[in-house]
Amino acid sequence: MRAIIIGAGKVGFSIAQMLSQEEHDVVVIDRIGERLDTVAEHLDVQVLSGNGASPSVLMEAGAEGAELLAAVTEADELNIVSCLVARSLGVKRTIARVRNPEYVDLDHLTHKEALGIDLIINPERVTAMAIARLAANAEAKNAEYFADGKIQLLELEIKPDTKVAGTALKDLSSPHPFLIVAILRDGKVVIPRGKEKLKLEDKVFILAQTHEMRKIEEIFGQRHKEVENVAILGGGRGGFYLAQQFENAHVHVKIIEKDLARCQFLAERLNHSLVIHGDGADLQLLEDENIGATDLFVALTGDDKLNLLVTLLAKHLGAKKTIAQIRRSDYNPLVEKVGIDRVVSPRKLTAGAILGFVRKGKVISVTLLDDTEAEITEFIVPETYRHRGKALKDIAFPAGAIIGALVRDNKVIVPGGHDIILSGDRVIIFTLPNYSQKIEKFFS
Missing domain, CATH: 3.40.50.720 (NAD(P)-binding Rossmann-like Domain)
Incomplete structure (x- = not known):
């Protein structure tokens, strides 16, 4: 092409x-x-x-x-x-x-x-929607939805108080089907097999039905936390769109913006958000506005360094979860080391949305995962699929990918070796970097 x-x-x-x-x-x-x-x-x-x-x-x-x-x-x-x-x-x-x-x-x-x-x-609107998804799953490092919201992907960390640490995947049991499609360990992505054991500080990517994910999180020692109040640094387009998202979800919002004219714009167009005119890097202002008591602090200015600095200040003051918008990819490895919970990249989110449109066939979405450079692709299996009717265990599926879920006749299937893929199925696949073409050829 x-x-x-x-x-x-x-x-x-x-x-x-x-x-x-x-x-x-x-x-x-x-x-x-x-x-x-x-x-x-x-x-x-x-x-x-x-x-x-x-x-x-x-x-x-x-x-x-x-x-x-x-x-x-x-x-x-x-x-x-x-x-x-x-x-x-x-x-x-x-x-x-x-x-x-x-x-x-x-x-x-x-x-x-x-x-x-x-x-x-619109990059700012795409970014705001991604942050809203993260806020709805504050305990997770990443959260995505597929199949019109029926299937959810969560990235969770194996912490010292997690009982599953040291357990092989094949020994994890739950009445609610789920699949660990990947493990991020020491900066490398592993598509695990049943014998793989979970280790402390592993980040696991879990696919399951959305309505069952809360129960599955409990297996990994996670408790769902509702976000009730949010503070946003930066009242630009991204901050404005994000405040709208939170207002629709009935979340209390504070926006800190340095430009007075922009503050007036926000105050006129937002319904319930509190707009604060001030410098977000002013520690006294953050303390006066009780930023440490917020469930979520989001830095969305156009200055990466300012976003990092103020997010660190908010974390130091006690904000429960922090998200920083970072455009420079070379900052990403430093973020977790300094204590920031999550980074969002408008560039990657925009590129992922465009990539989903570009891909051949009936591709519904392509999600790029910041931590890994890997992809989650959702698409409809074409009529030309040559392995239809064969069990997954009997197919030489590309080693750099794993099928996380199927949707057939509006029902979600977390697949095992004996399941089959049919033309017309909606498939969600986790793919390591540079394996997307092999997947495309496999299903063509």
Whole structure:
């Protein structure tokens, strides 16, 4: 597949990296030479300097034969126009990164076909939704939902007071079916077998039916904790969307924002949130606002260093759970060492959403897991699946992946060796890095 990426920033780089790893023919367009130099130095893709909305530049990039164009620059208008021009030149599918709330409702106010856009994606809204999912599972390090919410993935840590430490997976018993699809141990991901024993500080990825997950958590020594009050640092787009999510869930929200005009904007548009004008790095302000008593503190400014600093202050004051938005991936290994509970990356969340759209076949979603670079893919098994009717134990399934769950006739199946996969099944698969193409070929 030939793909054109407009914008060589962090999101554009991530998308180009993923597509090139899957051996697609990728062209990256940007006006800034330094960004293109970085892409050319690290990725096996073609780079082109110019305006991504220019018909001549798009023609030079091979728009006539391209199957995909993703416009992910920082300018919404440029992204929208690029998609419109690309579609007129024959590009089959287009994606626009759109951040301005005034444009976000294009799906509802305008026919996307008229603008030549197949997918509109808002990084801040995607990030807010991911944080809301984490907040609903405050005891977990990661939380995702699949199959229209019927199946849940939780990442839990094996702590010293956990009774299952030292237990082999085959010896774990529960009346509620579940599957440990992966273990993160010493920075490496393991797809475990039945003889694998759980160790202290392991992070286990568990798939199960959502309504049974609370009981399964108890096996791993976890107790579900409801988040009742939240403090958000940063009243930008991400903070605004997140506050809306929490208001809808009847959670008490405080927002700390340094810009007075932005505070007025938030106060006018939010219904129940308390908007505080002040510097989040001011320790006295944090103490006066009783940040230490919050169930969740979230740092969502555009400054990674400020997010890290204030999140650490909130943790020091006693905040029960902390989440920091970090755009620079090289900070991630340091986060847990300094005590921050969770990091979210708008770049990865956006790239994952786009990747799910790009993948061939009936792919429903692709979730990128920050800790591991691994993927959870949800898709519908095609009619061409050649192993239908065969038991899983009799199939040479790729070693770098594991089937976590099936949905058939609206029923969830946590599969064992004797289960079979049929065309039309909805399948959730955990895949190690660089194994996605093997899975695609296996089911094709």
